[in-house]
Amino acid sequence: MRILVVEDDARMADVVRRALGESGYAVDVRADTRSALESFEIETYDLLILDLLLPGTPGGGMALCARVRAAGSEVPILMLTALDAPGSRVEGLDAGADDYLTKPFHLQELLARVRALLRRAPHADRPLLQVADLTLDAATRTARRGGRVIVLTAREFAVLQYLMRAPGTVVSASELIDHAWDGNYEGYSNVVQTYIRYLRRKLNVGGAPDLIRTHRGMGYSVQAP
Incomplete structure (x- = not known):
């Protein structure tokens, strides 16, 4: 946000x-x-x-x-x-x-x-976002998958929360930067790709299906397998 x-x-x-x-x-x-x-x-x-x-x-x-x-x-x-x-x-x-x-x-x-x-807020997120067995609680800022607590950094949480707002919707890297980083961000261009990699590493423990999809040249989405 x-x-x-x-x-x-x-x-x-x-x-x-x-x-x-x-x-x-x-x-x-x-x-x-x-x-x-x-x-x-x-x-x-x-x-x-x-x-x-x-x-x-x-x-x-x-x-x-x-x-x-x-x-x-x-x-x-x-x-x-x-x-x-x-x-x-x-x-x-x-x-x-x-x-x-x-x-x-x-x-x-x-x-x-x-x-x-x-x-x-009029357009506030639902307190609990869910895709398949992944839940994100905006009130307590916690994430769980299959009952397992997933420890996320503040930036990881922000990226995942924005993707989970509309499951299946493709979100571009620039849109993620607009909503998860501030307007003065001048870091490296593949920062979103890096954070997607961090999230996959934490979400896909034990061979769990990947819920984050990469749409080449377009962006990323979160959806059930």
């Missing part, structure tokens, strides 16, 4: 980006409302995390939130700000935010709120 973080404090933005990235989310960071709006109009995001006191346009994060809602978007929005007065909370929620977290905060609470918002 892809998250847009709009935060002008570089240190805070880096802390949030790292925490979300280590949990398997693809994260884009913008420091002002103007560039954030440009990114939102170009990319598809599953969640927005907005500071309130932002440069770029009058009204800062509050105005950005209202503009996103005025455009008809139902993307979940979490406001992350040092403004903790009740009036600020009310104003933020009335502007269209779904949740409001004040600074300072514990990263574990931030991650829990992110998971809760993604579960309640």
Whole structure:
């Protein structure tokens, strides 16, 4: 899943980006409302995390939130700000935010709120994804095959989760990069192929049938054998 973080404090933005990235989310960071709006109009995001006191346009994060809602978007929005007065909370929620977290905060609470918002999103994944004897629990972020627990890294989980959203649908490598890595990814071009190999190694223990199919020149899919 892809998250847009709009935060002008570089240190805070880096802390949030790292925490979300280590949990398997693809994260884009913008420091002002103007560039954030440009990114939102170009990319598809599953969640927005907005500071309130932002440069770029009058009204800062509050105005950005209202503009996103005025455009008809139902993307979940979490406001992350040092403004903790009740009036600020009310104003933020009335502007269209779904949740409001004040600074300072514990990263574990931030991650829990992110998971809760993604579960309640209009187009949220089903809590439990299943293909043949492989299950993926988005709530607990665990995978099992035939009752066996499969230990996945955050990135492996993100790739497998995206493939299992629509079993049998071919997903291109570039689409997987868009949703499992952030927009600044400039690593090696065969990173998806490498992670598919990692997943197969973990999923196909004991001669279990391969559920991941490679479609040459097109991408990958997950489907029952």
